[in-house]
Amino acid sequence: FSLIAFVSKSQLIITQYYEGAGTNKWIELTNVGGSTINMSSPQLKVGLWSITGSAGNINITGAPSQTFNLSGSINPGQTILLGNTANGTEVPYLTALSAYQANNAVIVFNGNDGIALLDNANVVLDAFGTGINAADVSYVRNTGINEQNASFAIGEWTAVPLATVQTATATESNRLGYYPVTAAPVCVEPTTQPTGLILNSTPNTITGNFTESSPAVDQYLVIRSTSPTLSASPVDGVVYTAGQSFAGGNVVGLFSGATFTDNNLSPSTLYYYYIFALNSEDCSSGPNYLSTGELAGSATTQALPACVTPAAATGLTLTAANNFVNGTFTGAAGNNRYLVVISTSPTLGASPSNAVVYTQGQAFGSGVVVSFNSAANFTATGLTTNTTYYLFVFSAAVECSGQPVYNGTSLNGSTTTTNTSTGIPNGYYSTADGLTCQPLKTALKNTISVANNIGYDGVWSAYQYTDIKPGTTNRIWDIYTDDNDPAIAETFNFTYGTNQCGNY
Known part of the structure; x- marks a missing residue:
């Protein structure tokens, strides 16, 4: 690589695209910034937007068809190549082993397939090709481009014949694996403070x-x-x-x-x-x-105001399924939190103590703490079928001296878990019975619109009770590829293990 000078802003960009015959595909990445980039932390990826065949133009919208994680670090001014393990000698100075990383699921694009650099959440950082067909050609990023472009601007690129790339000398920007980083001016010291x-x-x-x-x-x-x-x-x-x-x-x-x-x-x-x-x-x-x-x-900073005992929450509504209970209520006015406790006894036998913060799963009287937060809804999971449960909701004032200060009178309710083959709460879809088309969509939307926002951890827990394939104990049901024919293997199966929230 050639490092003439570099900007102080770390930046990894796509600097060359090569769409050759067969599997001869290359993507070039360059760090045009001023510091080393760890491509694994935070995780960077490369994504493919694949279109069947080779006709039409690249369209980078929606989720990528395939992605792969980049690894290692890339220094300021350094250029790396991403290739396919089947790359031949179409580019005479390269072999498949010239690739810093190879991936046959992404680096297998045709001229109508989009390529983009992504962050860990698959957000596009730098894109190539939207609106063009790049078959049988190479595109080289113009020198002087020092920032990513998630939208793709054709004016930042120059189309180059494959033969030109194949015969490029070691110091030509058309050569795969070489990209001269344009000099940037030295940062000037400000002359005035705010x-x-x-x-x-x-x-x-x-x-x-x-x-x-x-x-x-x-x-x-x-x-x-x-x-x-x-x-x-x-x-x-x-x-x-x-x-x-x-x-x-x-x-x-x-x-x-x-x-x-x-x-x-x-x-x-x-x-x-x-x-x-x-x-x-x-x-x-x-x-x-x-x-x-x-x-x-x-x-x-201002002093905390004295805590005032908050009003009790009102209007508790409970919805039971086989193994969980959803609850909603109307919160009290003020900066409040809500302590929710579940028990199989109608008598809790305890009251919360002021200045004590209770945690999920903590024993409390005859029950267990479900949650302590500001949400006016909750989900209690891991319950037993055909069992009556009693719920107790205590409001608590926070952001005040001596916080939290609890209202010792709880909002109470009870419900009995079901024991149905589906695990769906009784009557959950009753408003959609007999409907089709738009009325059905509207009814389902109205049903789900009042559901609890249970967060990532809650979703993980809910999966284990709501999306299990009938006849299995821990297989998530993929309704999109399951044709309900046991003789035909399903396209996708997923058996959950430990909680993966935050570890994708």
């Missing part, structure tokens, strides 16, 4: 507003401390991250505008803020801080 800091507080937050520097700068580094002075100034070339300890204080963050909010503060506490202007974008050797004459100010 002015006019105004701070406003609540018991747990401070919000700041100020007048931006003139001439304009790229960002502002905000530091919070409980000391009226800092023991050091920011160092050029060092990137500081939110929460990092610095000079006797902590970094609040880097901000592009004239406002910031600092959360999770202690009540009745004096905090000092220090704001430094900096330049860091599309330039080298940055960030470059103006490290003297910083904007400074202080504010004291």
Whole structure:
């Protein structure tokens, strides 16, 4: 690779696309930023949007057809190749082993198939090909492009005949595996700091507003401390991250505008803020801080108000299935949380203690804690069929002194779990009986619209009771490929194991 100079903003982009005969396919990636990129953390991927055949234009919409994870690290200015294990010698200076990574599910595109660099959630970061057909040709990213483009702009690319790529010399940008990173100017030190800091507080937050520097700068580094002075100034070339300890204080963050909010503060506490202007974008050797004459100010967070016993929640509605119970209720006014307890006894035999935070699964009187949060709904899972359960909902005041403070009178209700072959609550789909087409869609929408928002962990628990294929104990039912014919193997099967929430 050739590193003339590099911008200080880490950036991985697609710099060449090669669609040759058969499986001779290559994608080139280059780090045009100023720091090493760990492609595994946070995870980066490459995705394929496949269209049957080779006619038509590339269309990168919806979910990708296939993806694969990138691994390892890529240094500033470094170029890597992604290939197919069946790549031959169509490009004379390459073999299949020239690929930094090979993947035969993605690097198998035709000219009408889109390719994109993705983040861990499959959000497109940098795309190639939307609106064109790139069969039997190579596209090379123009030098000087230092930022990703999720939309694809044909003006950033040059179409190059395959023969030109195949005969390119070692220092030509058309050559696969070589991309000259365009020089960027050195980051200039700002000449002025921001002015006019105004701070406003609540018991747990401070919000700041100020007048931006003139001439304009790229960002502002905000530091919070409980000391009226800092023991050091920011160092050029060092990137500081939110929460990092610095000079006797902590970094609040880097901000592009004239406002910031600092959360999770202690009540009745004096905090000092220090704001430094900096330049860091599309330039080298940055960030470059103006490290003297910083904007400074202080504010004291408000005291917590005295807790007032909240009103009780009202209107508890329970819906039972075989192994779980959904509940909804109307919350009380104010900054409240709700402690939900489930028991097989109609008498709980305990009341919550003020200033105590209860956790899910914790024993409580004759029952167990289902949840303690601000939601006016809950799901109790792992229950026994044909069993009567009693639910108790206690409201609690928070964001006040001595929190949480509970209302000792609970909102109560009871229900009996079912024992049906489907596990679906009795009457759940009754409003859809006999309907077809649009009326059916509307009825189903209305049914699900009042369902609980149970969160990721709740979804994982619910899967184990709501989506199990009849006749199995732990197989998720894929209704889209199951033709209900035992003689024909299903296209997809999934047997759940441990909780995977947050580990995809």
